[in-house]
Amino acid sequence: MERTIALRSQITAGLVAGIVAGIVMDAAYLAMQYATGVPAEKLLGLYVFVASAVLGPSAYGNPNAIGIGIVLHFCVAVGWALGYVYLVRTQPQLLRLPWLSGAVFGLVVYVFMQLVLLYAGIYHRPASPAELAMQLLAHLLFYGTTVALVVSLMLRRA
Numbered sequence: 001m002e003r004t005i006a007l008r009s010q011i012t013a014g015l016v017a018g019i020v021a022g023i024v025m026d027a028a029y030l031a032m033q034y035a036t037g038v039p040a041e042k043l044l045g046l047y048v049f050v051a052s053a054v055l056g057p058s059a060y061g062n063p064n065a066i067g068i069g070i071v072l073h074f075c076v077a078v079g080w081a082l083g084y085v086y087l088v089r090t091q092p093q094l095l096r097l098p099w100l101s102g103a104v105f106g107l108v109v110y111v112f113m114q115l116v117l118l119y120a121g122i123y124h125r126p127a128s129p130a131e132l133a134m135q136l137l138a139h140l141l142f143y144g145t146t147v148a149l150v151v152s153l154m155l156r157r158a
Contacts, residue, residue: 013154014085018078021146026073028142032134047073053120080109081147088151095155098148106144110136 030043047069052059054072059065084105088094094101117123126132 014082018081022077102145102148106140110139
């Protein structure tokens, strides 16, 4: 019975961490884009791009693409967070330094997702060093570190 409760709290930690980190990452990334001069009406293009991984070029111009992109983005965010929880189960020392383990995790997520985009045929190099910096900051700090902090907080209380 105790193992079921522990597993339930781990799954809950992964779900919550993925959703929170997805929101934090998106808010930060959209704010960084806006601050660098991206017009407000183009900010949601990020989700159309995400949807294009599944829909292909038909995502552009599809009124449902933004919603599909948001759902897909959060499914991926939760999936990676559950993967981090699995890592914590096998490497509990990751809970001791969530800032460091989260940043490394965010880097792994960034690199792997770039490979996924390459395989899907929609990869494009960052247009500038500033864009690369925004992408790395969004993944390392706002996604990876947020996942690690939320998981650490939730599992230490469980």
